[in-house]
Each structure stands twice: as structure tokens, then as C-alpha cells.
Amino acid sequence: xxxxxxxxxxxxxxxxxxxxxxxxxxxxxxxxxxxxxxxxxxxxxxxxxxxxxxxxxxxxxxxxxxxxxxxxxxxxxxxxxxxxxxxxxxxxxxxxxxxxxxxxxxxxxxxxxxxxxxxxxxxxxxxxxxxxxxxxxxxxxxxxxxxxxxxxxxxxxxxxxxxxxxxxxxxxxxxxxxxxxxxxxxxxxxxxxxxxxxxxxxxxxxxxxxxxxxxxxxxxxxxxxxxx
Amino acid sequence: xxxxxxxxxxxxxxxxxxxxxxxxxxxxxxxxxxxxxxxxxxxxxxxxxxxxxxxxxxxxxxxxxxxxxxxxxxxxxxxxxxxxxxxxxxxxxxxxxxxxxxxxxxxxxxxxxxxxxxxxxxxxxxxxxxxxxxxxxxxxxxxxxxxxxxxxxxxxxxxxxxxxxxxxxxxxxxxxxxxxxxxxxxxxxxxxxxxxxxxxxxxxxxxxxxxxxxxxxxxxxxxxxxxx
DNA sequence: GCAAAAGTGTTGCTCCTACACCCATGG
DNA sequence: CCATGGGTGTAGGAGCAACACTTTTGC
Numbered sequence: 012x013x014x015x016x017x018x019x020x021x022x023x024x025x026x027x028x029x030x031x032x033x034x035x036x037x038x039x040x041x042x043x044x045x046x047x048x049x050x051x052x053x054x055x056x057x058x059x060x061x062x063x064x065x066x067x068x069x070x071x072x073x074x075x076x077x078x079x080x081x082x083x084x085x086x087x088x089x090x091x092x093x094x095x096x097x098x099x100x101x102x103x104x105x106x107x108x109x110x111x112x113x114x115x116x117x118x119x120x121x122x123x124x125x126x127x128x129x130x131x132x133x134x135x136x137x138x139x140x141x142x143x144x145x146x147x148x149x150x151x152x153x154x155x156x157x158x159x160x161x162x163x164x165x166x167x168x169x170x171x172x173x174x175x176x177x178x179x180x181x182x183x184x185x186x187x188x189x190x191x192x193x194x195x196x197x198x199x200x201x202x203x204x205x206x207x208x209x210x211x212x213x214x215x216x217x218x219x220x221x222x223x224x225x226x227x228x229x230x231x232x233x234x235x236x237x238x239x
Numbered sequence: 240x241x242x243x244x245x246x247x248x249x250x251x252x253x254x255x256x257x258x259x260x261x262x263x264x265x266x267x268x269x270x271x272x273x274x275x276x277x278x279x280x281x282x283x284x285x286x287x288x289x290x291x292x293x294x295x296x297x298x299x300x301x302x303x304x305x306x307x308x309x310x311x312x313x314x315x316x317x318x319x320x321x322x323x324x325x326x327x328x329x330x331x332x333x334x335x336x337x338x339x340x341x342x343x344x345x346x347x348x349x350x351x352x353x354x355x356x357x358x359x360x361x362x363x364x365x366x367x368x369x370x371x372x373x374x375x376x377x378x379x380x381x382x383x384x385x386x387x388x389x390x391x392x393x394x395x396x397x398x399x400x401x402x403x404x405x406x407x408x409x410x411x412x413x414x415x416x417x418x419x420x421x422x423x424x425x426x427x428x429x430x431x432x433x434x435x436x437x438x439x440x441x442x443x444x445x446x447x448x449x450x451x452x453x454x455x456x457x458x459x460x461x462x463x464x465x466x467x
Numbered sequence: 468g469c470a471a472a473a474g475t476g477t478t479g480c481t482c483c484t485a486c487a488c489c490c491a492t493g494g
Numbered sequence: 495c496c497a498t499g500g501g502t503g504t505a506g507g508a509g510c511a512a513c514a515c516t517t518t519t520g521c
Contacts, residue, residue: 020248062247066320090318092294214498215491443518
């Protein structure tokens, strides 16, 4: 009823933790703030939610505006609303995390006005607001999720080598994995399609594979439980 | 900057999916709405977030006010903000789920004014707003979580029998489990303490156990990974 | 003494882990 | 021909699933 609308309302924002993988380690895309507060400090891309705009749409819009990213894997993380997390007053932020493939990575100068850059997830600069806490929560989620859901593919090129895949898992889980066992297990799942294409490089070419989402979805419907 | 505050703001609420277990099946605590919209319809307990109030605090306050529950396991689920989910206008709701032990269940008449009641998770009445969707999301989360985190204990009495524990898992996972294998696995984890107390009833008494959180936390720190 | 739930071991099999060498290519 | 990463099989052990009967109690 009308009076419910007389409550003072917090401001509502979205923030995105954007993960990438460069073949070596996990990376995070940050933007340098162009306004106060925290002018000049690195921060997660994000901004205010419009009225009449779905939360996920707001996150995608901010990603597009601030980092020129679109069509990425995006999932809600959780909402951060501790009073005092924003010096301007009560601001509640719905956090998302995104996974982007190397071929989607924005080129330098791709982002307008504000500066955007990739940082290693293990060597982060100081961040604005409580963005460090949000980022750590996203890292925890990713580390948990990657073990029992095949989200790793969202961080690799559409066509990838098994070694790339293994390097990704080693980077995220933070420990070395046995090459033979890893490949055996992965191929046994039977949702990777070996292609007749090979990587290029100065050494022996590696066979490329792609993820067969259709087959994976079918397996899941049959009660299959992915786990690495 | 001042102008950031001139954005129109959605109203912000919290809603709680409260799970219980009666020894037979999973249950959900609902309240009957006493105001429009959806007057008289069953709904999740919840309400508006106060300025200067943390989100989790708001959820606990609403639980206390509407269901007299306190000191329960409570965790954020996710935030629902699709425009149109509330006929009164833009309302964004941060959803939580709670797990309560039988001895915490509110007695009839314990809740003031509004009516509260437990429903079987498999026989729910029509719900207000998008609360059905929130509830399904909470069920999914619980089913996933219970497999790799020992949250089941939060739904059982402090002291419980292994059969109760098995019945809980069977109810949530929706399939029968082998008694001997279940007990063997559970006891091998070594974080259940067998007590010298026994259940009462008209048949052979069962030994009571309790969960040793201290031991469990220590195992987790050593890299232990719970999974049933 | 009977109905009802508690409690208990073994076996076969599957899946996991550990482990080392040859292959293909570019330079 | 050398440096670099790609690719492959096996054996031992751990853990999982399948399975049935005896015990204790209240009535």
C-alpha cells in the first residue's frame, strides 16, 4: 500500500567481477574510477540500476559501457549491503561474476573514456569500496563452481587444447594435476569433441577440442554429475 | 556526488525461505498475508529493509517479527529484481534461506497477528509475488549444498540418531540410501560423536550422536572435502 | 511372541593415483 | 639435432555398491 513506499530507499547498483585466463593465471578486469569517491582507484565495473531494468540487464549494460564486453557468461554472485560500504550513503550492490574467453577480451583503447586493465588475480591493486571483498567472494565461488560444473570452457577459446584446459584448472585450483589422469578423466566424460585441427606454435601441434554443450546437457538430464 | 542520488530507487526487501524437517519430509514455513496485495495468500516471511540495517540483520529481524524464530542458520540465496515482480512497483528482494531445528519450531500461536504454518515442500499452496520461484531456487540450493557441506545438522535436533540423518538425506535427495553404506561413510568422517544416550519410542532405542563442529572445521582446514 | 526399527561385515568391482618414455614440430 | 610441449598405458590400492540377518524394545 502507498505507505510502504514512504520508506527511505537505499540506492541500488550492480558490480561485476570479470574473470579471464591468459594461459598462465586467472585474471580480473578492473576499471580506474573517473569520479569521486575513490577517484583514480581501481574498481569493479558496475553502476546504478535503472528503474524498469532487470538486474542482470543492468550488469550487462554496465559491462558493455565500461569494458565493451558483451555475450559473456554472467551469473549473480550475491548482494553486498553493509551500511557504510559506500561513503556517499546507503548503497546496496548486487554482485555478478563474468567469465570471458580470450577472443572476447577488449583490446586496449576499446573502452571509452575510463581506463580498463587486466590484473592477475594473485596481484591485485588496492580497490575502491568493498570491492576486494566482493572479488574474494567471486574467487571462492569460481573455485567451488569449477569443480562440479563445466564453467571452465567459458574462460577458454571455443576451440582449445587439453593442455590449455589443464593449465586453467591448475591455475584456479592452485595445484598441479597429473596429465595422463586429467586427460583420461576428461575424455571419458564424452562431451569433448576432438577436432581435426591443431594448435600452431614452435613445437609439436596439439589437437584442438570443443565442448559439446548439447551432449553435456543430455548427460545432466540423465543424472550425470560432473566433477573434477 | 550528489547527482548519483537523484536516480529513482527501487524499494528493497528481504524474503526468507525457512526449511524444517519433521522426520518424514522437508517443510517450509509460510505466513498468510494480512495486507494487500495478495491479502490472504501464503507468502515467504520478509519485509522492507531499514536504512542503516544490514541485509542479514533485516532478514533476522523479519524472521523474529513474523515467525518468532531466532538463532537459526541463515544464508543469502540471491536477489530477485525483475521489474513487475511486485504489482506495487519496482521492488527488489534479497532472498535468504534458513534451516531450523525441530526444537526451534515455533509453536502454534507463537507468531503474533499473522498466521504462520509449515507446509510440505512437495505440496505447496499458491504463493504471493514470485515467491514460488524463490522457493524453488532455495530448494535447488539446499539440494546442492547438502551434498558437499554438512548443513543437514542444522535441520536436526542437536542430538540425533543416524536413522534420522539418513531419512533427512533421503527426503532431500529424493532417493533411498543404503543403510549400512550410509552409516559406514558417515562414521568414517569422524566428526560425529556417539553419545551414551538413546532415543525413546516403542521399539529398539537408537544411539544419539552429535555433530562436532570443532572437529569438522579442523578437518576442513586440512583440506578435507565433505561429500555424500 | 510379534511388530518395528536398530545395528552390523564382506565381497566384487570400479575408479583413482602414481608413474616414464617416445613423438612431432620449429628453429 | 636439440629444445619444447604433446601424447600415451598399466598396476596397485582405495573406496563404493550390493546385499540379509540378528538384536532390542514396547505392547
